[in-house]
Amino acid sequence: MFEYFKNRKSKKHEIMQRVKEDKAKRKERKQEIAALPESERKAEIKNDKLLRKEQKQQRKKELKSLSRKERKVAKKEAKIYKKLKNRPRRFTGWSIVAILLLTIGVTVGPTVLSLVENITGKHIAIDTTSDEAAEARDAADIVSEEIANEGLVLLKNENNALPLTDKKINVFGSTAFNFKYGGGGSGASDQTRAVNLFDALTNAGIEYNQELYDYYVGLPELEATTGNSSTGVVQVIKGMLSGDEAAGEPDVTDAALTQAKEYSENAMIIIQSDAVEASDVSKDQLKLSEEMHHLVEEVAENFSNVTIIVNAGNTLELGFVEEFPSIQSVLWIGTPGPFGTNSLAKALSGELNPSGRITDTYVYDIESSPASENFGDYQYENLDKAYLNYEEGIYVGYRFYETFYQGNEEGYNQAVQFPFGSGLSYTTFDWNVVNQELNSDSIELQVEVTNTGDVAGKDVVQVYYSAPYTPGGIEKSAINLATFEKTKSLEPGEYDVVTIQYDTRDMASYDMTNENYILENGTYEIKLGKNVHEIDSTLNFELAEDIVYQTDGDTGTTYKNRFTQSENEMTVLSRNDWEGTYPSDQDDTKVATDKVIERVQGHAYNDDVEMPATGADNGLNLEDLKGLDYDDPMWDDFLDQLTVDQMIDYVSEGAYHTKAIDEIGIPNTVLMDGPAGFSFFFKQFEAGAYPTEIVMASTWNKDLAYEMGEVIGQEAKAYGIHGWYAPALNIHRTPQGGRNFEYMSEDPVLNGMIGAGMSKGATDQGITVFIKHFAMNEQETNARSGILVWSNEQAMREIHLRPFEMTVKEADVTGAMSSFSYIDGKWANPELLNGMLRDEWGFEGVVSSDAVFGFMEAPQAVTSGNDLMLDIFSVPSNKNKLEAAYEQHPEAITVGLRNSMHNALYATLKTHIFNK
Template sequence: MLQSYHRVCIEKKLKSKKAGGVILLEYFKKRKAWKQEISEQVKKDRAKRKERKQEISVLPEAEKKAAMNSDKLLRKEQKQQRKEELKSLSRKERKARKKEIKMYKKIKNRPRRIAGWSAAAILLLIVGVTLGPTALSAVENMTGKHINIDTTSAEAVKAREAADAISEEIANEGIVLLKNENNSLPLADKKLNIFGSNAFSFKYGGGGSGGADQTRAVPLFDALESAGIQYNQELYDYYASLPELEGAAGEADAGFVQVVKGMLGGAETAGEPDVSDAALAQAKEYSENAMIIIQSDSVEASDVSSDQLKLSEEMHALIEKVAETFSNVTIVVNAGNTLELGVVEEFPSIQSVLWVGTPGPFGTVSLAKVLSGELNPSGRITDTYVYDVGSAPASENFGDYRYENLDKAYLNYEEGIYVGYRFYETYYQGNEEGYKETVQFPFGSGLSYTTFDWNITEQQLNNESIQLQVEVTNTGEVTGKDVVQVYYSAPYTQGGIEKSAINLASFSKTQLLEPGETEVVTINFDTRDMASYDMKNENYILESGTYQIKLGKNVHEIDSTLDFELADDIVYETDADTGTEYKNRFTESENELTVLSRNDWEGTYPSDEDDSKIASDKVIERVQGHEFHDDVEMPVTGAENGLKLEDLKELDHDDPKWDEFLDQLTVDQMIEYVTEGAYHTGAIDELGIPNTVLMDGPAGFNFFFKKFEAGAYPSEIVIASTWNHELAYEMGEVVGKEAKAYGIHGWYAPALNIHRSAQGGRNFEYMSEDPVLNGMIGANLSKGSEDQGVIVFMKHFIMNEQETNARSGMLVWSNEQAMRELHLRPFEITVKEAGVTGAMSSFSYIDGKWANPALLNGMLREEWGFEGVVSSDAVFGFMEPQKAITSGNDLMLDILSVPNNQKQLEEAYANHPEAITAGLRNSMHNSLFATLQTYLFD
């Protein structure tokens, strides 16, 4: 189906229905031939690569490595040559060539999707092929028949009012001022021209589980008017009358429909409409102030290409026109993904850049107040903004990769620990010119309408802890807040353990400071937090040498540095909280990765061209096999001990009385309980086990299949951009109170995965590229909710940073150091700081296993001391319940195939009665322990 902008172009040329049919047919013929030509080229190139791989595979090891390095250099040269060729083309030729490149990449990396179906058709097919009780169960789950919540009571209304207040406060503190030349903001002249179609389709939040109720969202133009900003009504009318904007402000797809559309590849966005010379002239006469909003299009179930993170030709042309006409231009970044913003350096008239992310229903109000000067921005970005998103190592291994001999996709995390600033700050260490050519806005950047001075008044640096007291003074003329960021640099030995040149250690945000006012903030962290994981010796280590403790305005702009000398190595062999001995837990895959090393940047830089698409026998065995542990003693079932669940309140997880209670459960009861875990758990009245309601999502409660009114918050990336521990706790607290008002007992949030790449479809739903920032904000969100007696399901545990192929069961490969220091770290902080009682596992096969027991039992429960319930994410065919409950995954979040899962468990019980009964019993124990911590038992 042609997109709207194609239709408009064609309609202008049609003089009759007959003529229209001829033109349309010709359009399709040409496009089909063009795509076929590119497809043939893709096939030829694949064949060449395959032939070259075969040539290299038979070479001796030394020659093989030399050949691979030579090929890698050649590809790099060819890539640079293509860039230079593009620059030499005319705009029209460049546009056509870029379309060819985009189509080539799309065909080359095309995921295996069921093309052309609507969401409704898929839903009908799913239900249609699952006849009888399965179909009935699916319909009941999707209609939410078992979900009973009350959003209409006076208490619920009051809870939403509190939610709205905290939502606006987060939007206020999350907005980031990235550029403000000549103090162009706040606007001296409160008259503003707003260009571009995005102003009519402002993005308040994301979609899928990370979406929220936006029925109370404030339209941009209403917000501007309320803040005293006069927008150009004639320019508004000009845009509103364009056919391309028809329906732009309408409701977007959400929930299940949006996710399915994402799985099908999403929809192409319409091009940016041109602005007429007459409209420009009228706007010039109205005011010298102009604003343009730029956006990204990622959603749950659909990633974005690197091309989609660049400005479109049409948008660049619009910015160019506006920038050459007006003297004071503001660019607003309304996106959950990091975009390429080099355009703001092209035109001196682009005086200011504001990042708002996806700021919730009141984000437009915050934006308008910043423009008017009523609000002083205090947010900091949570990612590194670079001129070319393809310069990130992780971008080399992002997309659609499949084994030839195993019906699975895979993804290689060959970048190791060098994600985001960890790469750029390390790679360009000592090369400031190269850094500035690559990095536009460093991680942690953010400006203010005022200025602050820092003074370290006290410091304690020892082997146990690092503590600083920093005096922050507002030295400007405007009230504002500041963020003190503390980083560390550890001594690095060439060829030794991989270390980033700098790492975030902690941070603190001040209260609102009047001009001249001072606040002393205290920042402390454990010295062992600076330790690196040593895979060779299976421990953490602080190597002797000089540790630099750095106070930074951002990761690159360092205000002051303190040296901490460590005379001898300090080795940590056990977990500080549980005493569990450290060991490598994810080494059984035998997957050969070339992991990026600062010891040899060029020789280890990631490349998907070097991938082996042949899964080893051991990988196949790990994916398909499962160890049931039939040697366990058969647990007692169906006993009559007269205990109710409430009798176990206040007891420890390992109290012997739990055995007496669990002995009363029957196998049938347990099977039913764990398989019907989608958005609720069922009641077992005779044992005093209540029904619970479990709801999405990170930006406010929502249910995929049924809308209801609820509080709506900014997306998690904006929550993190506040850099405010207390505000995160307050949001969690308000969410918890709202849950109690509605009758909800569990919250599928927060989402703690990192921004591995700018292309991630759920980057709006995740917080940042840094694990410590994620963990600290996530822990406070979680603690706020858990303190209200609401289970938090931190998710997605772990390595769920790509949407392409995620729902088909993707094998994710990494090394243990990167897993521990980056991907596990946010979850570890949240478990230990917030005492969470819930987690949601990811779709990913970790170390060759979905529901990996080394992850869910070994790392989560044994090493970290987690006590609570683990739910699966939405169940797909590869997620087998008998493997889940014997590996540490307790509940199946299943909406479509509950009877089928029950049948699988019954069949597994017939073959492995002891193992299945023990697994079910553990799952019930974990689930019910978490339920006992809820407000149901206050």
């Protein structure tokens, strides 16, 4: 074995020397060409290109003439050569600034000075060094591991292969040395305290094959990729520049396999996906590469007990696990934070009993969902904008598969591998409905859950409903998640009675024709399920007459269709005609109508408003308004004191902080990313780190979600942070979304319940929670150029806006972050931000933009309900635009600025900043 490592290192050194020599030759040749007269230079460049082409063809011929074994070695050496030659340089300092400037087109000048100040965080003051801060991080670590423990999902466990009887295991694959603890971009978190996988195995009493470990450590391919980490901004840049080529996987020698077989019959392989903010993933990236499949095949053919670990924030194709009988178990761990390896190791040893449930439908072909038909890069031919048609309507995720295959179990089983909500345990549970009250106001059940197995564990009671459907009528999924509850840990023989309750109104559908919600008469089936497809018991609720809801139940605002102005023509999927309405991007005209162009490019200023007072001397400080209602008359007296210049400065510089206005007691506030623990996009600092949101959601534990938010809030107070850019409530529209790790689920109700718990926990600690990205920000492709997203009102309300509505109403949040998307043809759509969010749902607080790009302009924002510009790059530009707009529309701009200040300062007063 030692001789093998020695030879590998020698080969790597040899290839490295060749790389250096070739680079030197290329440099020398460039210098030779540069010295030639221009007339000769072009001819030489052309000759060099032809020579390289001939050499490439010659190499191909030589490769074909080799034996299979020799060809394999040659290909491997070529791959190592390519990796070493193209090894990326680390982005640092000004190189980051330069790339960002190029990316968004910022001009050099005063803007650069502002940009540098923003990137360095000079204006942001937080203290992570105090004893209180250290205690907060300790508490965060505890909750982080609890989430990883409960978020782990056991998907397959044939013959009770887990927990391991023989506590010895062979860990195959380079992925074990590049464990994914979290995601990339603004959703990244501090992983400096992350536990190495092999240390975690040792801590759990599991012995791993040291010789196999040493074999992998010695591979040059591994050495070239291990241990690299980046800040959020660099991860995003890499995502924007990356291609879809899957990472290779080194072969395992026969000698290494033989030694491993002698060590143990247990083998483990970790499979992963690469997704990051600013970059979606392809179908090929969500299934095994040819090399990884070869590794799985080799291991499965040589070991009797193989465990597959799914270490990915995106839904992967797992059909391969059924190809090999020796793959006895599958554990999904997602991207589980710094202590997720501990959870994994404890699950393998049996110290931890898995209790998580998956938050997406796992299918054999990820492109079999209708949403996948309209995902990717679509550009108008006559408008400098990208667009995206949500032609799937309400049929996202399980809503499609359960409805399309209703009554066709064979077809369903050929399409779906693991239904939404799936998850196994090392024990068994029995359910018994001991009480039920079903009426037109509420659905309430009491379910006795008994542990009928041999070890302690937790169970999840999932409650679904099926509403009566009339063909050709309002679209309805065959089944919908209503709510869920998780039990406490139950010892063998112990039981727990869980109470399930939700409003009957929650089962209503939106009627676009009559602009209201309706519960149509008929039989509503209330279903208790182990997952969406495995139903334990069904209760029937009969509704004799329709119940129509004309107004919002909390605010009394009359419902109306708010997103039909664009008249964008598209066919929306209907269960009444699957074949005739199934989405296809081939039907797109790619030509924007005149009305769409006018709507996108135009902006209406309301000049028919009274000019408010500015610059008054009323002797009020912001603290004087603490505890007052949003519409208290004293707000007018306070806001009258602000000047137009002060307001312009305040709303324009809203990235990661807000500015102090000392004269009237307005303090500086600090606002921070991110959903998996505090982070600053441009530099790292020590902070609590959590599993990504998909893992939090996979716990199906609302109390734990609240606890996470609460501990984050306590940490914020210890650091001097006042606002949290989280949680992210967008859905997994398709498996390919680059930020799926940062989002929770394909289901809006699960998103809303977990999101509300997280938000409530932080809000109760005096933190402004910015729920994001409001709304329909479900792909990264073209997002930062302002993508036009088209849908219909029913799908928007029932699927994409539902998690935000639930969180606003249940957590009383005072912050939101608008998305990059043009909703119904408008960025910062006033019907969305004022009509829906504020008027219909009753939101009181501040709306920040997402990171500002060229199409996001402050005048449109402040007159549409978007209050702060999360602006790193173009602060002077947006100030100039506001000043110019003020000259043209003084009343509209002043009122817009004043409303933005009111919203932002009301939220500030709700934070811990003025607590005595």
